Amino acid sequence: MERSLVLLKPDCVQRRLIGTIISRFEAKAIDIVAMKLIQISPDLAKQHYAEHCEKPWYPGLEAFITGAPVVAMVVQGLDVIRVVREMLGATNGLEAAPGTIRGDFSSSRQMNLVHASDGVEASKREIDLYFSDSELCAYDVALTPWFRAEDE
Template identity: 65%
Template sequence: MASDSMQRTLVLLKPDTIQRRLIGDVISRFESKGLNIVAMKMLRVTPELSKKHYAEHVERPFYPGLEEFITSAPIVAMAIDGLQAIAVVRNMLGATSGLKAAPGTIRGDYSGSQQMNLVHASDGPEAAQRELDLYFDAAEFCDYDPVLTGSLRAGDE
């Protein structure tokens, strides 16, 4: 990644995205925005991985339901690069609750639930690095510059 404003973030398409067959719709939103998917895989989250990913929530009363949900079906994990990717992706997702998310956001358009809110995205650079390390090995990243990059942003961005 060339400049300081370029970032990499983790995005998880949760079990409800997979079950509802919204994978392509959600991915196309990120691609249409000009973000680069540099790693992607489908997997089952194990209880162990869930505890690592949601470590700050393990002792909270809602955690058992969260673990049950995230391990209930496959997910798609993606590493996404772009200018200010962490904030851009989180803005694209909308509020955590699909009931409160603005129309035009992924959750606002597709979710009507607090927990079944389709997508997870890292909330900051440290979280992004920690979470990317949970889901991907360094060799799994496929960095590239799309040929249309010059049409998506200025050369000094």
């Protein structure tokens, strides 16, 4: 089992696509083990996007991500980091394939609805930024045997 941070960004919240996006993850048998609506502060944005803070376009990114609430989630599943990123599609919504979240709902590079961790190390770091251990709710989903074989 793997975990990933997923952020439903301000454009997702403002466009009222939260339920639509979450339903895609649930349909794929991805478990949500933590979720909350939060307002990202400039300080948290700087921690999250530390590798981008010195880039000339960072102020616009910070203004966007702090401009409205986000839904922060921890999702869990087999190979979930790769699976979620494939479900999102290319970063630029204009380049994302139809059938992906960004391909179906985004027409922008920055306003691309959802962030997801890009690797195991990033996932751990990002989850720790947004959630304490006590906020993670591991549980057995009764339908799991109907989504994948016991030996997977």
